[in-house]
Structure formats: structure tokens, C-alpha cells
Amino acid sequence: MLSRYTFFGGRRRGGRRDGEVENVYVDVYSPQLVGLLLVFFGLTVIDSVSTLVYLGKGGQELNPIAQWMIDQGSVFFVVAKGLLSGLCLLFVMLHKNFRPARTALAIGFTFYFALGLYHLVLQIQAF
Secondary structure (H helix, E strand, O other), X not given: OOOOOOOOOOOXXXXXXXXXXXXXXOOOOXXXXXXXXXXXXHHHHHHXXXXXXXXXXXXXXXXXXXXXXXXXXXXXXXXXXXXXXXXXXXXXXXXOOOHHHHHHHHHHHHHHHHHHHHHHHHHHHHO
């Protein structure tokens, strides 16, 4: 899963044997995948900041873990959520050729996109 080539100077784009495409680790990732993961990460950061803005306008956080992180401070919340999201996205990137990782990416991206729209509605209603 991890090698010295994973982050610097990758060399494998596919499986070791002809025809291997599923359930194999690689150390070269497509620019499209990296771009998608960066957009996904951006959505998680937007969610964090939007949550803080909404709370500043009198909203309430229903997630007890997120509320605990917010209680530690706004910067802590954004950094902690960004770090956790980044680690999860790195895990998904490393497992890109495994069906559960692709499913998780699709579900997560859809969830955060919908959550971004929800935050937009909340911001409009808060005015």
C-alpha cells in the first residue's frame, strides 16, 4: 500500500500482471483523481467555515463530536476537521483501485456537495 514511491517518484500505474486492474495498489495517481480529491477537501473546509458562520448567527451544532471540536476553538475545529478529512482522502487515494474506496468517494463527495447546498440555504435564511 505504501512505498517510497507513493509520494515521490512513483512508477507503477497498474497491476504487476497483465489484466490486473482491481484490488491492486499503485503509486502513480491520475491528475483527475488528485483534482477530485482536492475539490472534495475544499468542500470539507467550506463546510467547516460555513458551520462556524452559521453558529455565529445563532445556529446550533447537532454533531456532539463537532461541537466538542468547536468548543476547543474555531481554528482547532477547522484544522482538526481538515486534518481528519485529509487523512481519510489520502486513504481513499491509496485504495483507488478497490471498489469500497470508490464507493466511499462517490458517497462522500455527494454528501459534502449536498451539505454545501444545505449550508447555502441556511446562510440565505439567516439573513
